[in-house]
Amino acid sequence: MDQHVKQGYRMHCVLSNLNRLDVDRLDDADQERIEQARTLLEEVSLLTRPADGDGRDARADT
Template sequence: MDPRNIPEYRLHRTLSQLNHLEGDQLTDADRKRIEIATALLEETNLLTQPGSGETADTHINS
């Protein structure tokens, strides 16, 4: 099995790509979207790491 096909790898790759975007070439709205996306992906990463030692407090607002 190709290790690039596991969700953890794809999550890491996505976070890495978001963190390497050139912020000075983006609009304020795009920077805000990337900030939100990065925060959500980091929260997801905490939830998917077994034994991370941290408890996740997640809420879904309707």
């Protein structure tokens, strides 16, 4: 299986699990952490190269 497919699947699973949590039962700090994690996962691009340090997306415009 392609590495990008594996990473995408894993991120999808993590996001799905976060969305299934009953956050109403958590304290305010945990609710904030869950929301931050969801936001970060939704913004992740598999083609972003964090090792570059410049934060630019590595996708080529076609």
